[in-house]
Amino acid sequence: MTHALIVIDVQRDFCPGGALAVTGGDEIVAPINARMADFGAVILTQDWHPAGHSSFASSHPGQQPMDVIQMPYGPQVLWPDHCVQGSHGAGFHAALATDAADLIIRKGHNPAIDSYSAFFENDHQTPTGLHGYLQTRGITALTMVGLALDFCVNFSAVDAAKLGYDTRVETALCRGIDLNGSMDAALTGMRGAGVTLAQD
Numbered sequence: 001m002t003h004a005l006i007v008i009d010v011q012r013d014f015c016p017g018g019a020l021a022v023t024g025g026d027e028i029v030a031p032i033n034a035r036m037a038d039f040g041a042v043i044l045t046q047d048w049h050p051a052g053h054s055s056f057a058s059s060h061p062g063q064q065p066m067d068v069i070q071m072p073y074g075p076q077v078l079w080p081d082h083c084v085q086g087s088h089g090a091g092f093h094a095a096l097a098t099d100a101a102d103l104i105i106r107k108g109h110n111p112a113i114d115s116y117s118a119f120f121e122n123d124h125q126t127p128t129g130l131h132g133y134l135q136t137r138g139i140t141a142l143t144m145v146g147l148a149l150d151f152c153v154n155f156s157a158v159d160a161a162k163l164g165y166d167t168r169v170e171t172a173l174c175r176g177i178d179l180n181g182s183m184d185a186a187l188t189g190m191r192g193a194g195v196t197l198a199q200d
């Protein structure tokens, strides 16, 4: 059995000073690096939106960041412009040990659909390709860390558990946005999906 570390969206825009900064996002970089050697595979995800993406408030006249609108696939939080393909902010945090990664998977490139999960876009149907990669490598257990705990880590972990992976989230190596109770909802949802939440 191979156990992979999945490092979610440790990018400049999600760290202090970035466009969608998560409080303390930079604090987890060094401890994540230190965990990498403990796993048989290391996979990084990278939020990677085209300019004018439909998840940006700036794409919806009259809407503000953090407003929620209905999209064909369900409710969508509107975000400040962030992680635009090729931008400085879309890059990984400078201290993240990216050389240790076996795979970098980019998500959110479809202009019409957001993609919080590393496995499926927010329609919960369009695959990113990660499941196929893990299956062909025989990887059955996943530990997830990164940003943001209540959005991309949450969606990725719930999908992983639904797909049958033995899934663990190390909450000490995550930081969250916490929008309108999203943190409590995420922790409850992950537990309900069978995800193991661990402090270390």
Ligand code: VGL
Pocket: 008, 009, 014, 047, 079, 116, 147, 148, 149, 150, 151, 152, 153
């Ligand atoms: C994320 C909001 C928008 C995340 C990505 O990485 O959690 N959150 N895009």
Ligand code: ZN
Pocket: 047, 048, 049, 055, 082, 083, 108
């Ligand atoms: Zn995004």
